[in-house]
Structures are given as structure tokens and as C-alpha cells.
Amino acid sequence: MKSNYSYTPSRLDAAIAQKLLVEIEAFNAEYCAVLDNGQVEQWPDFFCEDGLYRVTSRENVDLNLPVGLVYAEGRDMMHDRAVAIARTQMYAPRYMLHLVTNTRVIDQTPDGEIEAEANYLLLQTLVEGPTTLHLAGRYYDRFVRSEQRLLLKERQVIYDTSILANDLIFPV
Amino acid sequence: MKSNYSYTPSRLDAAIAQKLLVEIEAFNAEYCAVLDNGQVEQWPDFFCEDGLYRVTSRENVDLNLPVGLVYAEGRDMMHDRAVAIARTQMYAPRYMLHLVTNTRVIDQTPDGEIEAEANYLLLQTLVEGPTTLHLAGRYYDRFVRSEQRLLLKERQVIYDTSILANDLIFPV
Amino acid sequence: MKSNYSYTPSRLDAAIAQKLLVEIEAFNAEYCAVLDNGQVEQWPDFFCEDGLYRVTSRENVDLNLPVGLVYAEGRDMMHDRAVAIARTQMYAPRYMLHLVTNTRVIDQTPDGEIEAEANYLLLQTLVEGPTTLHLAGRYYDRFVRSEQRLLLKERQVIYDTSILANDLIFPV
Numbered sequence: 007m008k009s010n011y012s013y014t015p016s017r018l019d020a021a022i023a024q025k026l027l028v029e030i031e032a033f034n035a036e037y038c039a040v041l042d043n044g045q046v047e048q049w050p051d052f053f054c055e056d057g058l059y060r061v062t063s064r065e066n067v068d069l070n071l072p073v074g075l076v077y078a079e080g081r082d083m084m085h086d087r088a089v090a091i092a093r094t095q096m097y098a099p100r101y102m103l104h105l106v107t108n109t110r111v112i113d114q115t116p117d118g119e120i121e122a123e124a125n126y127l128l129l130q131t132l133v134e135g136p137t138t139l140h141l142a143g144r145y146y147d148r149f150v151r152s153e154q155r156l157l158l159k160e161r162q163v164i165y166d167t168s169i170l171a172n173d174l175i176f177p178v
Numbered sequence: 179m180k181s182n183y184s185y186t187p188s189r190l191d192a193a194i195a196q197k198l199l200v201e202i203e204a205f206n207a208e209y210c211a212v213l214d215n216g217q218v219e220q221w222p223d224f225f226c227e228d229g230l231y232r233v234t235s236r237e238n239v240d241l242n243l244p245v246g247l248v249y250a251e252g253r254d255m256m257h258d259r260a261v262a263i264a265r266t267q268m269y270a271p272r273y274m275l276h277l278v279t280n281t282r283v284i285d286q287t288p289d290g291e292i293e294a295e296a297n298y299l300l301l302q303t304l305v306e307g308p309t310t311l312h313l314a315g316r317y318y319d320r321f322v323r324s325e326q327r328l329l330l331k332e333r334q335v336i337y338d339t340s341i342l343a344n345d346l347i348f349p350v
Numbered sequence: 351m352k353s354n355y356s357y358t359p360s361r362l363d364a365a366i367a368q369k370l371l372v373e374i375e376a377f378n379a380e381y382c383a384v385l386d387n388g389q390v391e392q393w394p395d396f397f398c399e400d401g402l403y404r405v406t407s408r409e410n411v412d413l414n415l416p417v418g419l420v421y422a423e424g425r426d427m428m429h430d431r432a433v434a435i436a437r438t439q440m441y442a443p444r445y446m447l448h449l450v451t452n453t454r455v456i457d458q459t460p461d462g463e464i465e466a467e468a469n470y471l472l473l474q475t476l477v478e479g480p481t482t483l484h485l486a487g488r489y490y491d492r493f494v495r496s497e498q499r500l501l502l503k504e505r506q507v508i509y510d511t512s513i514l515a516n517d518l519i520f521p522v
Contacts, residue, residue: 013387043185131338166475215357303510
């Protein structure tokens with residue numbers, strides 16, 4: 007668990023970091039495409055079996071209050087959450103669009119666990135309404151490799167934006 | 179022609195996909211630089227001779243109404259359109275800036291045709307005015323290779339944003 | 351010094367350009383992480399000893415008025431500026447988040463100096479306030495290599511946005 011939003015320089019050899027950077031960019035593009043296309047029930051597949059997903063405001067992180075607004079531990083809990091969302095129609099229809107940039111590969115342990123970050127901007131368009139900056143911040147990730155593929159062992163989503171709690175009903 | 183905005187997982191070997199990902203990122207950076215710098219008459223050069231350019235709202239795509247607001251088939255038609263824009267001064271001066279992220283390489287056929295996607299955000303700044311979210315959405319692309327270079331066989335621009343028709347007078 | 355915002359096609363071999371593209375993406379992610387995390391005193395370390403940092407509006411560039419709002423020549427001058435910022439508390443607390451995209455590698459001289467560009471969007475979130483488009487535009491860069499690492503010989507930050515002078519007190 008990251009205790010604050012401080013800068014951690016990359017500790018990896020540059021050539022290795024750059025190879026992983028492109029791989030993680032590809033991973034995040036797949037992850038976001040699933041969410042932006044509304045296939046939320048496929049979202050847990052990007053995590054490993056006991057993966058951790060947490061959403062926290064940057065303010066809470068800075069104050070060392072790590073309790074997040076959203077917390078899911080393990081693919082089963084994520085799946086329950088995802089199905090609940092998919093079957094719920096209490097929110098007005100909207101389009102979501104993720105823009106992920108500034109991918110940084112910080113470290114790789116000898117057993118292949120990768121620490122990485124990326125910035126995201128999540129745009130929301132209400133039907134017949136404007137496109138707005140819905141949420142912006144940073145992913146703090148730990149990846150593991152399973153049968154060649156990357157999987158998230160942990161994704162901590164930090165958001166800068168001041169938001170309402172129900173803005174986070176969908177995974178980010 | 180894409181019939182809906184559903185998620186298509188990449189069918190390519192990961193190493194090949196990641197090499198193409200960087201190549202397509204470089205292509206899109208060139209494409210957008212030409213547009214953002216106002217060199218619209220060079221825009222058709224990014225397409226192959228019989229290339230297709232189409233702009234459609236996400237709502238229309240979801241409703242299976244594929245008729246786009248803008249349609250150009252072949253470099254000649256694009257060129258006519260581009261020259262018409264370049265010579266028209268009926269709009270207030272503005273700066274455009276593209277941000278393209280989340281590039282995904284989905285497939286490559288044996289003869290080298292590449293299917294790819296990317297998310298875009300187009301910012302507009304009116305002179306003495308604010309910078310606004312002008313258009314946001316996704317490129318659905320088919321690339322072919324001609325003398326080593328990539329060229330667009332088809333670029334379908336989907337936008338999430340609710341817009342006025344004349345917002346699309348410039349290529350996206 | 352760039353005299354206008356015109357499009358310069360890449361003059362590099364595509365394979366070399368794509369390798370450098372990923373390296374520069376990694377550099378920019380580090381550069382922005384330092385700024386977004388408030389470690390402004392580390393900012394001069396991304397420049398070479400006599401590096402140049404300049405911020406100019408796109409309008410001034412188009413009118414051939416290259417005098418920028420902000421100008422720093424050499425790491426010492428940047429350091430003085432950075433320390434002054436770090437010790438100043440006259441502005442309301444805010445979070446900054448950079449999104450850098452559309453990296454283009456334009457040229458590399460025989461002695462290894464690299465000319466590159468990238469688009470940026472800088473988001474600002476005031477505490478308890480909204481997230482806004484603070485500044486958007488393009489980096490025009492010249493990199494040199496020092497002990498394997500890239501360093502900025504020159505970063506010219508062009509912004510499209512109409513802004514107030516004190517919006518630029520922090521490095522972009």
C-alpha cells in the first residue's frame with residue numbers, strides 16, 4: 007500500500023523498462039476498452055485470483071488515510087460487484103472514455119512482479135449532454151505474469167477530482 | 179464497417195502487436211500534427227488512394243444507423259474537401275490540439291492489413307477564449323502498408339460528444 | 351528557436367524513430383511525475399547544465415514574437431526558480447496532473463542531438479473544487495545524451511490556452 011503520492015524514480019534498466027512500458031500500455035488499452043464498451047463483467051479478468059482493487063482520493067492519500075471509497079479483494083468480489091453494476095439501471099445512460107498516458111515502469115522484482123504507474127483521464131458524456139472531465143488521477147499498479155499475460159495483483163486508483171460517491175459506481 | 183461499439187479482444191501475438199502499437203502511435207502523431215498545424219491539404223496523404231473516411235456519433239453506431247455526418251471515399255474526394263476547408267474563412271480562428279491514447283492493435287491479416295483502434299480527445303481554443311473539450315471518441319482503423327509506410331485504408335471516427343454539425347467541418 | 355508552429359515531417363528512419371519515441375515517452379513520464387508530485391526542486395535535473403526552458407503562447411509564436419512569459423537559461427537559474435516556488439505559499443493548494451501524448455521524433459543529428467515534440471494537457475484540481483483544463487499545447491524539445499540518459503538541451507513549451515500570467519508560476 008502506497009503511503010503517499012511522492013515521486014519514486016524508476017529503478018529498472020532503461021531498455022527493460024521501455025519494453026515493459028509498451029506491454030503495460032497495451033494492457034491498459036485492453037482494460038479501458040472493456041470498461042468503455044460496457045463489458046464490465048469482463049473487468050475482473052484483468053486481475054489475478056486474489057487481486058486487489060481500491061479507489062482513493064489523493065487528499066486521503068496525502069493525509070495518510072488510506073481507506074478508499076471503493077474496495078474489492080479477489081476476482082469473486084469484483085465479479086459480484088461487476089454483475090451488480092451490469093444489472094442495475096438506476097443511472098442515466100452515459101458514455102465513458104478513458105485516456106491513459108504517462109506510463110512509468112518503476113521496478114521489477116526477481117520473481118517478475120512489476121510496479122508501474124500511469125495517469126488517466128476519464129471523460130463522461132451524458133446522452134444529449136456535454137462531455138465532461140469525470141475523473142482524473144493516477145493508477146498505482148502491481149502486475150504479475152501468468153502464462154505470458156500480465157495480470158493486476160493490485161490496482162490502486164487515485165483521483166485528484168472532487169467527486170460525489172456515486173460517481174465511482176463503475177470501475178475506473 | 180463496424181456494426182457496433184462492442185469490445186473485440188486483440189487476436190495478435192503480443193510481441194507483434196506491441197511493435198505495431200508503437201508504429202501506429204507514430205503514425206497518429208504525424209496525422210494529428212498535420213491537422214493541428216493547419217496543413218489540412220496534406221491530410222489525404224495519410225490515406226491510400228481509395229481510402230475511406232467516415233465520422234459517426236456513438237449513438238448512431240449503437241442504434242445500427244451507420245450513416246455518418248461526414249463521409250469521404252478516396253483521396254480525391256478528401257483533397258477536394260481539404261482544399262475547400264483551407265480556402266474557407268467563415269469560421270473564427272481557433273487552435274486545435276489532438277491527444278491520442280489507448281492505441282490497440284487488434285488483428286493483422288496474412289496480406290498485412292492491420293485493424294487497430296485508438297481513443298482521441300480534440301481540444302479547441304478560440305482566440306482570446308477558453309480551451310474546451312471539442313470532441314472525444316475513438317478511431318476505428320484499417321491500415322495497409324505501401325513502400326514500408328502505413329496508410330489508412332479506412333478511418334472511422336466515432337465521437338461520444340453531443341455536437342453541432344458544423345463542429346465537424348475540419349477532419350478529426 | 352522555432353519561428354512558427356508549422357508541421358515538420360520526421361526525417362528519421364522509422365525503426366530508429368520508434369525506438370526513440372518510447373525512450374522519450376519514458377523521459378516525459380518521469381519529468382511530469384516529478385512536477386505532479388510537487389518535487390519541483392528536482393525539475394532542473396531533467397535539463398543539461400546550460401539547458402533552456404521557455405514558455406510561449408501559440409499566438410505569439412504565430413506572430414513571430416518569440417518572447418516568452420517564462421524563460422530560464424541554465425540549471426542554476428532553473429534551480430533558483432524552483433526553490434523560490436517550493437518556498438512560496440501564496441497560492442491556494444492544488445493538484446496538477448500532466449497527460450502527455452502524440453510524441454513525435456523528428457530528427458537526430460550525427461552527434462546524437464534529438465529533435466522531438468509532444469502534446470500535453472495539464473489538469474488542475476483546486477482543493478474542494480473542480481478539475482479544469484489548466485493549460486494545453488505542445489513541447490518542442492531538443493535532447494542530448496549524457497551517460498546513456500536523455501537530458502533536455504531545450505524545452506520550449508507552447509500553449510494554446512488563453513491564460514493569466516500567474517498560471518505559469520509552476521514549470522509545465
